[in-house]
Amino acid sequence: MPELRQNIITRDWVIIAKERAQRPEDFVREKKRVAPTPNYDAGCPFCPGNEHLTIKELYRLTDHTGWKTRVVLNKFPALSLEGDRVRRIDGIHRSMTGVGSHEVIIENPRHDLSPALYTHQEMSDVIDTYRRRYADLRKDRRIEAVIIFKNHGPDAGTSLLHPHSQVAAMPIVPTQIRSRIEEGIRHFDEMGECVYCRTLRQELRDRQRIVFETEHFVAFVPYAALSPFHLWIYPRRHSSSFDDIYDSEIDDLAENMTTVFAKLYHGLNNPDYNYSIRSIPAHDGSREYFHWYVAIIPRITKAAGFEIGSGMYINQTVPEESAAYLRKVEIPPVTR
Ligand SMILES: [Zn+2]
Numbered sequence: 080m081p082e083l084r085q086n087i088i089t090r091d092w093v094i095i096a097k098e099r100a101q102r103p104e105d106f107v108r109e110k111k112r113v114a115p116t117p118n119y120d121a122g123c124p125f126c127p128g129n130e131h132l133t134i135k136e137l138y139r140l141t142d143h144t145g146w147k148t149r150v151v152l153n154k155f156p157a158l159s160l161e162g163d164r165v166r167r168i169d170g171i172h173r174s175m176t177g178v179g180s181h182e183v184i185i186e187n188p189r190h191d192l193s194p195a196l197y198t199h200q201e202m203s204d205v206i207d208t209y210r211r212r213y214a215d216l217r218k219d220r221r222i223e224a225v226i227i228f229k230n231h232g233p234d235a236g237t238s239l240l241h242p243h244s245q246v247a248a249m250p251i252v253p254t255q256i257r258s259r260i261e262e263g264i265r266h267f268d269e270m271g272e273c274v275y276c277r278t279l280r281q282e283l284r285d286r287q288r289i290v291f292e293t294e295h296f297v298a299f300v301p302y303a304a305l306s307p308f309h310l311w312i313y314p315r316r317h318s319s320s321f322d323d324i325y326d327s328e329i330d331d332l333a334e335n336m337t338t339v340f341a342k343l344y345h346g347l348n349n350p351d352y353n354y355s356i357r358s359i360p361a362h363d364g365s366r367e368y369f370h371w372y373v374a375i376i377p378r379i380t381k382a383a384g385f386e387i388g389s390g391m392y393i394n395q396t397v398p399e400e401s402a403a404y405l406r407k408v409e410i411p412p413v414t415r
């Protein structure tokens with residue numbers, strides 16, 4: 080019989096299609112013979128030497144060889160840094176000025192890399208850049224939420240090859256964050272503990288869904304994973320805001336993330352994916368009821384009418400089997 084599972088963090092329900100579940104191997108992307116991506120593209124706005132093709136630079140991390148990461152304003156921003164946050168109410172209609180920031184983080188000078196192929200140091204540089212932008216943007220009184228995310232591959236929403244992520248700083252708290260906060264408060268009121276710490280404790284006890292552990296972070300497939308190979312990376316230390324991360328934890332998270340991405344890359348043949356850092360709203364500071372984390376969603380299956388009609392999901396894999404499959408993926412030495 081199929082099984083319904085509930086994510087206690089979001090209260091989302093998912094149908095785990097156990098009987099017609101596919102084996103993890105069924106999701107390995109077909110290998111196509113394609114020309115290798117060059118490590119430099121003269122026409123790419125993010126490649127070194129083409130810095131003039133990007134609009135305003137907000138930050139760059141450098142060493143003696145040149146820049147390692149750069150942060151620039153998005154050429155087609157969804158939000159604008161100029162102006163005041165003004166709320167308008169007209170009868171039943173509510174609107175607000177689109178103040179905020181929409182930035183692109185160029186993760187590496189190399190055109191052909193992706194997180195699966197980064198060294199730990201390169202991933203550390205990316206996470207350190209995220210932290211700086213996050214900490215800077217949340218100081219702005221007009222900003223309520225800072226979302227850091229990456230789209231990898233066309234099915235995840237990008238056609239630009241050069242490795243990059245985005246930051247969106249917004250004048251409101253999106254409903255998705257608000258509902259997680261409300262559920263976190265509800266659990267804290269009832270049980271006197273953080274629902275995320277509780278989840279991590281149970282996952283570490285069950286061990287069936289753990290994919291990879293480092294000193295400070297644990298990567299696992301959620302019990303009620305909404306889609307195949309959906310992953311969460313939780314800090315072991317309770318902390319509600321991403322920018323509270325210590326330097327030593329950044330290096331450790333880099334090791335955890337590059338390993339998880341390498342497992343997806345080698346185990347499923349470089350699937351498209353999105354990831355996002357989920358953190359507390361900008362001015363909420365340190366709270367006992369919320370716990371920041373990284374969510375990774377491989378874009379292997381497509382949401383369709385059932386998902387749109389119900390707000391529920393059907394997962395065609397069994398989370399325990401996906402986790403076991405990823406645990407076993409060996410990572411060959413990287414040649415680049
Ligand atoms: Zn490039």
Ligand SMILES: [Zn+2]
Nearest residue numbers: 273276317370
């Ligand atoms: Zn916690």
